[in-house]
Amino acid sequence: MSEARARKSSEGPAAVSAGQLRSLIERIERLEEEKRALAGDIKEVFAEAKANGFDAKIMRQVIKIRRMESAEREETEAVLDLYLEALGMK
Amino acid sequence: MSEARARKSSEGPAAVSAGQLRSLIERIERLEEEKRALAGDIKEVFAEAKANGFDAKIMRQVIKIRRMESAEREETEAVLDLYLEALGMK
Amino acid sequence: MSEARARKSSEGPAAVSAGQLRSLIERIERLEEEKRALAGDIKEVFAEAKANGFDAKIMRQVIKIRRMESAEREETEAVLDLYLEALGMK
């Protein structure tokens, strides 16, 4: 682990590493920013729903079930694939 | 879309609500999907960082600190604004 | 948090605390031990299954689906409860 520490002192690739690191971190920060923005959007939609008389708690539950259903559908297909594969039919 | 079909006033907003509800839920699901995609992107960047010899755990700490610092900075500016405003200097 | 630090030095309940702590830790260690044993048992059953020509990967998938199905069933009931509650019928 960590080739980045394999250096005594004022050699060379340190600046490169620093630049790389900075770049990576900034990319992550940017992505997290967008992620936070989306979280905010979701919140707003829930607020709008509430303003229209819907119950957020129930909505969350519904969304959860729908997610589970689609996940289960995918899992089921995956099992089918595995079966077919196991039977050499694929 | 299309809750706009005719209905008598005494029937209540049930059909409208159903369409609205569906729309709201789908919007949320869409946003959550994008959010998940971003989480995946972030994961990838961490993987890339790791491949370049950086330590993800430390990076997370750095990002955390930077976030706290910028939050603090904003806080400070907000207080400064309050002072200036209170002094009628703004 | 932590009343356990509210003491200057050689007073009294320290021993009690030490004994309590030891007891708690040993209980946890015992439970973790059992947990590890169960993990081992599960592993053995998979090995047995494999020895009988079954594919562990597929079995895992099947177990996952069954787990999701039962979870979904529970979620569905939870939503029903929420509806009833929201309608003041509960």
Add this chain to the structure above:
Amino acid sequence: MSEARARKSSEGPAAVSAGQLRSLIERIERLEEEKRALAGDIKEVFAEAKANGFDAKIMRQVIKIRRMESAEREETEAVLDLYLEALGMK
């Protein structure tokens, strides 16, 4: 569902396998259930500890260290055995 339909002997051990498979899966599910229960018990003990003013985080570290130490001790003994054996002293 419904593996119990009639089949001639020349068709192979499919029905047998189905029963076996079901049995294996149920054994695993049972074991996983117990494992989950133990996890719950552990959680409770931590809660109890916390209620008595102990810090769960530190306790976890302590447990970890104890586990490592005992593993190390076993390791050492194993090496000792190897030496003794190699020297024909065992």
Add this chain to the structure above:
DNA sequence: GCTACGGCAGTGGCAC
């Protein structure tokens, strides 16, 4: 040995 997943703890926001 590394990666991925699930569970747990801590934090922040919302309702009362």
Add this chain to the structure above:
DNA sequence: GTGCCACTGCCGTAGC
């Protein structure tokens, strides 16, 4: 202002 709930991040565990 306090208590509760949901979300996020972190850690430990399990699988490949």
